[in-house]
Amino acid sequence: MMAGWVMGTEAWIWMGAWALVMVLVVWLLVREPRHEAPRDPAAILRARYARGEITEEELLRAMAALDADPSITPTTGTRHNAAHHTRHGQEARHD
Secondary structure: OOHHHOOOHHHHHHHHHHHHHHHHHHHHHHOOOOOOOOOOHHHHHHHHHHOOOOOHHHHHHHHHHHHHOOOEOOOOOOEOOHHHHOOOOOOOOOO
């Protein structure tokens, strides 16, 4: 007789609970951290400079351009005018 090898319902529930705990721990360890992206243009420039993506000259030139551009709001970093969303040398379309 195999009565010693039979698992009851409670044993299956505990095994499922432990499996769920292990899956949760693995997920917490391997997931990518979610960092909120900075919305301030100056903060973005400083972060790019810190990562070495831009040179000090490019940083200073961009910071000067930000200071000279009145269409950028200091709190959100968004532009008020859709014409600024075009690429260099392109005209804005107003359909």
